[in-house]
Every structure is written in C-alpha cells, then in structure tokens.
Amino acid sequence: MKLLLVEDDLSDADFFAASLRRQRATDIDVSHAATMADAVTMLQADNFDIVLLDLHLPDATGLDCVDKIQTIAPNLPIVVLSGQDDEDFAVSILNKGAQDYLVKWEGRGRTIVRSIRYAIERKRSELRLNYLAQYDPLTAIPNRQYFHDQLERAAARARRDASRIALLFLDLDQFKVINDTLGHAAGDRLLTEMATRLNKAIRAGDVLARLGGDEFAVLLEGIGGARDAEAIARSILDIIARPFQIEARQIVVTTSIGITLYPNDNSDPTTLLKNADIAMYKAKETGRNNFKFFTESMHTDLIEYHQLEIDIKAALDNEAFRIVYQPKVNLESRQLQGIEALLRWTCAERGEISPEQFIPVAEESGHIIPLGYWTLQSVCRAIRDWHNSGLPIVPVSVNISPRQFQQADFPKRVGEILHRYGIDPGWIELELTEGLLMEDTDAARQCLHRLKNIGVRISIDDFGTGHSCLNYLRRFPIDVLKIDKSFVSDIGISEDSSIIIEAIISLARSLKIDTVAEGVETQQQLEFLIENGCPVAQGYLFGHPLPRDDMRPLLEELGDGSEDSVIQRILATAPAAGA
Ligand code: C2E
Ligand code: CA
Ligand code: CA
Numbered sequence: 001m002k003l004l005l006v007e008d009d010l011s012d013a014d015f016f017a018a019s020l021r022r023q024r025a026t027d028i029d030v031s032h033a034a035t036m037a038d039a040v041t042m043l044q045a046d047n048f049d050i051v052l053l054d055l056h057l058p059d060a061t062g063l064d065c066v067d068k069i070q071t072i073a074p075n076l077p078i079v080v081l082s083g084q085d086d087e088d089f090a091v092s093i094l095n096k097g098a099q100d101y102l103v104k105w106e107g108r109g110r111t112i113v114r115s116i117r118y119a120i121e122r123k124r125s126e127l128r129l130n131y132l133a134q135y136d137p138l139t140a141i142p143n144r145q146y147f148h149d150q151l152e153r154a155a156a157r158a159r160r161d162a163s164r165i166a167l168l169f170l171d172l173d174q175f176k177v178i179n180d181t182l183g184h185a186a187g188d189r190l191l192t193e194m195a196t197r198l199n200k201a202i203r204a205g206d207v208l209a210r211l212g213g214d215e216f217a218v219l220l221e222g223i224g225g226a227r228d229a230e231a232i233a234r235s236i237l238d239i240i241a242r243p244f245q246i247e248a249r250q251i252v253v254t255t256s257i258g259i260t261l262y263p264n265d266n267s268d269p270t271t272l273l274k275n276a277d278i279a280m281y282k283a284k285e286t287g288r289n290n291f292k293f294f295t296e297s298m299h300t301d302l303i304e305y306h307q308l309e310i311d312i313k314a315a316l317d318n319e320a321f322r323i324v325y326q327p328k329v330n331l332e333s334r335q336l337q338g339i340e341a342l343l344r345w346t347c348a349e350r351g352e353i354s355p356e357q358f359i360p361v362a363e364e365s366g367h368i369i370p371l372g373y374w375t376l377q378s379v380c381r382a383i384r385d386w387h388n389s390g391l392p393i394v395p396v397s398v399n400i401s402p403r404q405f406q407q408a409d410f411p412k413r414v415g416e417i418l419h420r421y422g423i424d425p426g427w428i429e430l431e432l433t434e435g436l437l438m439e440d441t442d443a444a445r446q447c448l449h450r451l452k453n454i455g456v457r458i459s460i461d462d463f464g465t466g467h468s469c470l471n472y473l474r475r476f477p478i479d480v481l482k483i484d485k486s487f488v489s490d491i492g493i494s495e496d497s498s499i500i501i502e503a504i505i506s507l508a509r510s511l512k513i514d515t516v517a518e519g520v521e522t523q524q525q526l527e528f529l530i531e532n533g534c535p536v537a538q539g540y541l542f543g544h545p546l547p548r549d550d551m552r553p554l555l556e557e558l559g560d561g562s563e564d565s566v567i568q569r570i571l572a573t574a575p576a577a578g579a
Contacts, residue, residue, distance in 0.1 A: 050078075055081070158262055172194070323341050341378075430457070514536060
C-alpha cells in the first residue's frame with residue numbers, strides 16, 4: 001500500500017514513520033511531501049492508496065488542503081493530522097471529504113494503522129454510494145439525479161458564455177408490448193443495448209442518462225442551434241431503428257424524441273425536462289419514430305388533453321356515451337346488408353365531441369378498454385331489442401381499437417358478452433384497423449383465430465391507408481375489407497383512387513373476401529362502385545348514423561320484402577349491379 005504523508009514539520013513526520021515501523025506494517029510504503037506543491041506533483045506522478053494530511057502547510061492551510069488534494073485525486077482516502085488544540089476543526093472536516101483524523105503525538109502505531117484501514121474502507125463505500133446515487137444500475141449510465149445536476153450546471157455555463165444547450169427526451173415506442181411479450185429479461189437487455197448505441201450517437205462531452213423505465217435523456221452543450229439538435233435527433237432515430245439482436249430474436253424498435261433548447265426555452269432544469277417530455281408526447285402523437293421541438297402552445301394542448309381525459313372518465317361513469325347506427329347496403333340485392341355502430345358523446349360542458357377527437361385520448365389513457373366493452377354490450381342490447389320485437393337481424397359491426405385487441409382476454413370477454421345477451425355470433429362483426437395485422441405477431445394471429453372460433457366476423461377498416469403489404473390478407477381469417485372513404489371521395493377527381501378501388505375489389509374477390517365502400521355520398525360515386533362490382537356500400541347517400549330506434553323501419557322493410565323501401569328508392573336511379 002502506498003501512503004503519502006504530507007507534513008512540513010519533520011519531527012512530526014518522523015514520529016509517524018517510526019510509529020508505523022514499530023507496527024511492522026511492512027506492506028505500507030511511506031512517501032513524504034513537505035509542501036502542498038510537492039504533494040500535488042507526487043499525486044500527479046504516482047498512484048497512492050491513502051494520504052495523511054497536515055492542515056498547516058507553508059502553502060496551504062485548513063479546508064483548503066483537503067480541497068486541493070480532492071481536486072487532484074478525488075478517489076483518494078484522506079486522514080487529516082490535527083494538533084490537540086484543533087481537534088474540533090479536524091472533526092468538522094470529516095464532512096468535507098476527509099475520511100478520518102489523527103491527533104498528532106497521541107496516536108500509537110496501532111491506532112494509526114487502524115485509522116488508515118478504516119479511511120480506505122470508508123472512502124470505498126462513499127464512492128460506491130455516490131455511484132449508486134448517480135448511475136443507473138442496469139445500464140451503467142447516469143441516472144435522473146445526475147442528469148438534473150449536470151443540466152443545472154450546463155444552464156449556468158450557457159448563461160455565463162451566452163451559449164446554447166439542447167435537451168433531448170427519448171421514449172421507446174411500445175416498449176411495454178416488448179416487455180410483456182418477450183419478458184423482462186429481454187426488456188432489460190434491450191435497454192442496455194439502447195444505452196450502448198445512444199452513447200455512440202452522441203459526442204464526447206454530451207451527457208446521456210436513463211431517467212427511468214424506457215426513458216432516456218441527452219444533454220448537448222455548446223450547440224449552434226436547432227439544426228445541430230435536429231441532426232443528433234436524426235442520427236439517434238437511425239441508430240435505434242436498426243434491428244436489435246436480443247437472445248435468438250431480432251427486434252425492431254423505434255423511439256420518439258422531444259427537444260427543447262435553452263435559453264429559447266428559458267426555464268429551470270425541472271421545467272426544461274418537463275417541456276422536452278411534452279414535446280416527446282407530441283412526437284408520439286404524430287406517428288412515433290420522429291422528433292418534435294417544444295413550443296409554448298404544447299402546454300395548452302396538454303392541459304386540454306388532460307381535461308378531455310378527465311371528462312371521458314366522467315362520461316363513462318355517467319353513461320353519457322351513446323351509439324348511433326349507419327346502414328350498409330348490398331348493391332346487388334338492393335337490401336340492407338349490415339349496420340355499423342358508431343360512438344357518440346355529447347359533453348355537458350362542451351357539447352358534441354367527435355370520436356376522431358376523443359377516441360385517440362381514450363386509447364392513450366386506457367379508457368378505451370371499458371368504453372369498448374360498454375359499446376359492445378350496448379350493441380348487443382340493441383340487437384336483443386330488435387330481435388325480441390320480431391325484426392330480422394343483419395350483422396352489426398363494432399369498431400375495435402388496437403388497445404382492446406391487444407388485451408390477452410379480449411376474445412374470451414367478447415364470447416362472454418355475446419353469451420350473456422344471447423347474441424348469435426354471426427350477428428357481430430368486428431372492425432379492426434390495418435396496422436394491427438401488419439405487425440403480424442403470433443399474438444395477433446392467435447387472437448383473430450380465437451375470435452373466428454367464437455363465430456364473429458372480422459372486417460378490416462380504412463383499408464388501403466396503411467402500407468400496402470397485403471400478404472397478411474392471405475394469412476388471416478378476414479371476412480370484409482372496408483375501402484377507406486378517402487378513396488371513395490376521390491372518385492372522379494383522382495385517377496389513382498379509382499385504380500386503387502378497382503384493385504382492392506378484384507383482390508378481395510379473388511380471396512373470397514367481401515368489400516364495403518364507405519363514405520359514399522354521391523350518385524357518381526355509387527355508379528362507379530356498381531360498375532366495378534363493389535358488393536356493398538355505406539355512406540350519407542343511404543343514411544346518416546341514427547339512434548337505434550330509427551333503424552327499426554329499415555329492418556322491418558327487410559322483413560316484409562317491400563319493393564318500395566328507402567334504399568330501393570335511392571338505388572332506383574343507379575344502373576343495376578352487374579349491368
Ligand atoms: P370509421 O370507423 O372509418 O367510421 C366511419 C366514419 O365516417 C364515421 O365517422 C361516420 O359517421 C363517417 N361517415 C359515414 N358516412 C359518411 C359519408 O358519406 N361521408 C363522410 N364524410 N363521412 C361518413 P365518426 O362516427 O365520426 O367516426 C370516426 C371514427 O371514430 C371512426 O371511423 C372510427 O375509427 C372511430 N370510432 C367511432 N366509433 C368508435 C367506437 O365505438 N370504437 C372505436 N374504437 N372507434 C370508433
Ligand atoms: Ca369503422
Ligand atoms: Ca373506416
């Protein structure tokens with residue numbers, strides 16, 4: 001063990017050396033420095049295990065001595081040497097970085113050796129605690145606390161030199177799904193690999209930290225402006241998007257990044273982090289796998305978002321939602337073919353709120369799960385009512401959000417609800433979105449097959465708007481494709497849309513899947529669809545979504561085979577299907 005004795009009084013120095021010799025502590029190799037300047041030189045030149053430090057040196061005294069040693073060798077244990085008259089002072093220095101103290105001339109050899117060993121041990125546990133307080137044990141990168149401290153310092157430096165810093169807030173997209181499907185060990189591996197990759201994407205001197213869960217933050221100092229931050233954000237997105245090899249699997253993940261620039265966003269560190277977090281949420285909202293800069297207006301958006309979330313919860317509790325029904329028409333038989341159930345919400349304070357507005361919030365907050373079951377039950381109740389009054393029943397479709405579909409017990413609960421209301425499963429159709437199936441996971445496939453086994457029909461909503469990877473159509477048990485209304489509204493306007501519609505219809509026919517064109521508003525659109533052999537249509541042309549009792553006449557017409565029905569009248573002006 002190498003010990004450095006810093007002591008200007010040679011007789012004191014000799015006393016310590018002699019005491020140690022008497023202990024036959026031969027493993028302790030003593031070097032001596034008589035001034036702080038000498039001590040600094042020796043510490044820079046050599047590695048020591050401990051320093052014994054006098055506090056009255058020619059070129060330094062008191063706490064200053066401890067500070068100087070700590071600056072040069074922050075990990076070195078320090079035992080201060082005090083005279084009898086300044087013992088109190090020596091004790092107070094223990095909180096300032098020294099590990100122990102010895103009163104000169106008092107210590108016998110054994111006391112000195114014990115003090116040295118104790119100081120080394122204490123320094124080691126101090127360093128360990130320090131590490132734990134500042135680093136994330138899983139990824140070995142700095143934690144939130146450390147990041148916060150660094151951010152505070154960086155902001156102070158930026159103020160002083162009128163420079164800029166950027167704060168990037170990262171959150172993995174759908175990490176929970178990975179954790180749930182592959183297990184926590186795989187999740188942990190992924191986070192560790194993330195940290196390694198992120199470290200490569202940033203410059204030396206930037207600070208990368210794990211804030212908790214799947215959240216990371218990056219602090220960039222001395223950047224030119226938004227463009228620099230943007231460049232780093234892009235390279236992070238790239239580097240994360242490459243597949244990860246976790247155990248035997250390749251996993252592809254993406255991340256969303258919120259960025260805030262200081263001093264443009266002249267807030268304290270806590271608020272800076274919060275603002276970057278808000279911007280990150282915006283990045284997620286706008287499709288994930290991208291970045292967004294924080295702007296003030298995001299604050300107000302966020303407040304509105306939270307209010308909406310609270311109102312949805314209240315509306316659920318007060319049964320303030322209702323369901324309207326829109327007819328689907330068979331273009332060949334000119335009869336009612338089915339009905340789509342759509343959610344409606346009139347908020348006491350804000351009036352009618354469109355599902356386009358509240359469904360995403362319900363999805364994000366998880367309220368879509370109870371809301372979805374409520375919807376299915378209400379639909380079942382309506383069908384039961386119609387059936388009890390002797391009306392014929394056509395399949396009623398219910399929109400299902402990905403969050404509901406991803407629940408492991410979803411098929412089971414659907415089965416239970418149908419059973420409870422005595423509903424023939426063939427009367428229910430579930431409308432799922434394309435994106436869900438394109439992920440093509442075992443879980444999605446299993447879920448679909450279980451729903452098929454129950455006997456419900458499966459429809460793909462908004463078809464054609466996702467990436468046109470059609471392979472999944474062959475692999476999944478799908479009954480219906482709904483051509484997205486954006487294509488229908490483009491009929492007669494965009495050549496491309498017409499071509500896409502034709503392609504979807506003929507693809508579906510070859511796979512023995514039904515097609516429904518939604519959002520049909522005009523005779524021209526209807527005629528085009530009939531000419532191209534589209535079997536079913538839905539839209540304002542045939543009827544707006546209506547309360548359940550208003551569906552009764554349509555179902556009645558179906559029962560009595562009336563030639564002069566509402567639907568027939570509309571279709572009368574169109575050419576016959578297949579003509
Ligand atoms: P979607 O499933 O594509 O529903 C069709 C939307 O088009 C409905 O809007 C419907 O009112 C509207 N529509 C019907 N005919 C026409 C037409 O001829 N022209 C035009 N321009 N629009 C037409 P809505 O009811 O506002 O619903 C919007 C979206 O909200 C739905 O799109 C669906 O994604 C979602 N949604 C509605 N109800 C539910 C629900 O119960 N659960 C879930 N998860 N989502 C729902
Ligand atoms: Ca739908
Ligand atoms: Ca749709």
